Amino acid sequence: MDAYAHVNNVQYLRLLEDARVLGFREWFGPSPSMLDEGVVVTRHEIEYLAPLEYRSAPVVVRMWVTCTSPTGFTIGYQIADSTDPAAIVYAVATTGLALFDFTSLRPRRMSPAERAVLEGLTAPPPTFRWRER
Secondary structure, three states, X not given: OOOOOEOOHHHHHHHHHXXXXXXXXXXXXXXXXXXXXXXXXXXXXXXXXOOOEOXXXXXXXXXXXXXEEOOEEEEEEEEEOOOOOOOOEEEEEEEEEEEEEOOOOEEOOOOHHHHHHHHOOEOOOOOOXXXXX
């Protein structure tokens, strides 16, 4: 929480990280997961749409794949009040990820199994309002 009693912007990144860890387990299974095989964050982009005040109730983080390449992919997110389509949306975001071999310390190529999972989760990227200005 920040001085204005809102959830701090750094906490949004933690929400996205938690969603990725849980999402990867759901998408790829418990072991070996995408995290075990090697993936690193290359960038984040967040647009804050409404203040998220501190509360005990959870928020919903919707997560999907917006694009893939031979060595990485991008995830889109929507942080909302609930699963109701009319719920307040607090933020939209994207995260770029690169596949990485932690043993060789080099980028790695996406396996056919990884590509099949990710392509099955592909949808358009979130809309960032500031880009339309």
